[in-house]
Amino acid sequence: MKKNAVKKDFPVNLVRRFLEPGPVVLVSSRWKENRDIMTMGWHTVMEFTPSLVGCVIASSNYSFNLIRDSGECVINLPTVDMVDTVVKIGNSRGGETDKFSEFALTPGEALRVEAPLIRECHANFECRLYDDSLVNKYNFFVFEVVKAHAALSPKYPDTLHYTGDGIFQTSGKLVDRKTMFREEILAT
């Protein structure tokens, strides 16, 4: 980018366009006989060991109570070919309809949690609620990934990244700078 590129005032509520944190995921949950799936655009890795992920789940989402009451969920990683399903799930409310049936997704049995995996996704991360101290104030959940399943190939799948306003970016070219890293940083 040019050092002296002209910059304009930018609305602070839209900075997600530039700060999107990673791939859009589908979060599946179950509590008693109810199960659901929501689309999630914003989450953050907080720690590697234990493996902690933080995210905001709006309290108006049907998933919110399923996840808070069960203390569990599965974070599933969809690929670009699933974009329409991702959008439809994120624009529909669970409870009255079962999103697995509605969107022809296959539930899989998880090993460490009761919430279902989504088989069509590239990877599935079984999560337990680790810290709920910010849930009441910010709807911010901290999960520990207690079990992870990932397809062997491709190693770097084409994922969706949400910039707001109905626009997604896809993961692009790989840039290899391994030789510039300190060993202990590369290991993380």
Ligand SMILES: Cc1cc2nc3c(=O)[nH]c(=O)nc-3n(C[C@H](O)[C@H](O)[C@H](O)COP(=O)(O)O)c2cc1C
């Ligand atoms: C691309 C996209 C990203 C979204 N990201 C989030 C998010 O990070 N947190 C959230 O609470 N809702 C998010 N939503 C909204 C929920 O997915 C949506 O409210 C969904 O209908 C909730 O389903 P439920 O009521 O069955 O739980 C997103 C929706 C879309 C389409």
